[in-house]
């Protein structure tokens with residue numbers, strides 16, 4: 001569940017908020033497109049939802065936690081319940097695909113035996129198991145993107161946020177990814193996908209979209 005009431009967000013050192021007056025509610029287990037022209041505020045909105053920035057004003061609740069009032073350790077625990085697929089993947093280039101994906105579980109002190117099982121499961125699911133021991137830099141853009149998605153899913157997040165997750169994928173891989181997102185929604189995960197890919201949006205089943213413009217909520221509609 002994500003709830004915002006009149007939220008603004010201002011990056012440090014910037015004179016005025018880049019997001020303002022955002023009021024919206026996303027119940028748990030729902031899907032939303034996040035759309036808007038370049039500069040509309042999509043990345044800033046994702047930063048807010050991944051708890052990379054606190055609201056400058058207003059009230060925001062994520063998974064029942066009031067974010068503005070939360071202390072560091074509460075925010076850290078909350079972050080672990082949110083998966084994020086950044087546009088630039090942010091994979092560690094010196095580490096194998098396996099070690100990149102295992103990292104979130106190692107940070108939680110899971111046993112190597114259970115990590116192995118989870119990593120293989122998620123790699124199979126995303127169809128990149130043949131690259132388990134490769135370095136990310138030896139993979140195609142589409143494969144790296146799927147590894148980044150696998151890393152975001154390994155913790156079984158309750159919320160998955162993805163910034164342009166299909167921009168390096170072929171059309172059939174993008175369709176496969178939408179099926180994966182649907183499976184996550186069926187498991188009760190909230191999924192938010194920022195994209196410029198109009199073709200993907202048109203081809204997908206009708207879904208709610210959050211449309212931003214000039215840092216504010218332009219409208220919410222079904223596309």
Ligand SMILES: Nc1ncnc2c1ncn2[C@@H]1O[C@H](COP(=O)(O)OP(=O)(O)OP(=O)(O)O)[C@@H](O)[C@H]1O
Pocket residue numbers: 011012014018036037038039040041042043044045
């Ligand atoms: N740290 C920052 N410092 C200064 N301005 C910022 C900062 N972060 C965002 N902005 C400004 O906020 C506005 C929204 O930026 P944002 O990157 O969120 O848009 P976007 O919708 O993701 O754009 P794009 O689709 O091009 O990635 C832009 O005008 C941008 O210049």
